[in-house]
Amino acid sequence: MATQDQAKLVFDELDRKLISFLRADGRAPLSKLADALGVSRGTVQNRLDRLLSAGAILGFTIRVREDYESGSFRAIMMIEVVGKSTSQVIRKMRGLPAVVALHTTNGGWDLIAEIRADSLSHFDELLREIRMIDGVLNSETSLMLSSVSG
Structure with a gap:
């Protein structure tokens, strides 16, 4: 349920730019x-405090280089769910440490999971485990080989 602050929060261009800069460098x-936004330090602090207290920004994180975890396999798994069992499948998948992100979607697939495994045998076990979850009807998985930047 949204808090009163969340309901009142309206993003303006400065908020969007601030969030964009923080996505690139949360530190x-x-x-x-x-300097980058052309406003005072106090303005940035006030905006940041407001975005945090309203729940628009949930926290700060780091991004690691693609090759930081050598020996790690990453994949995207598209999942089709039977009937109305999406919530049940999501609960089960959230309990799997190798599932690093999970998204609902539209179209032919109901869920998209980003998964990470430390070996191909672990990856194979994980795929089998996900496919055995009650409610998972079908899946398609693609290994992520390398990242490209534009």
Whole structure:
């Protein structure tokens, strides 16, 4: 349920730019953000506090280089769910440590999972485990080989 602050929150262009900069560098100092946005440090701090208290920003994280975890396999798995069992499948999949992200979607697939495994045998076991979850009807998995940047 949305809080009163969340319901009142309206993003403007400055909010969107701030969030965009933080996505690129969640550890950027306030002074660097202020310079990039053309506003004062205090304005950045106030906006950040407001976005955090309203729940628009849930936290800060890091991104690691693609090859940081060598020996790690990453994949995207598209999952088709039987009838109305999506919530049950989501609950089961959230309990799997190798599932690093899970999304609902539309179209031919009901869920998309990003999975990570430390070996091909672990990856194979994980695929089998997911396919055995009650409610999973069909799946298609693609290994992510390398990342490209534009």
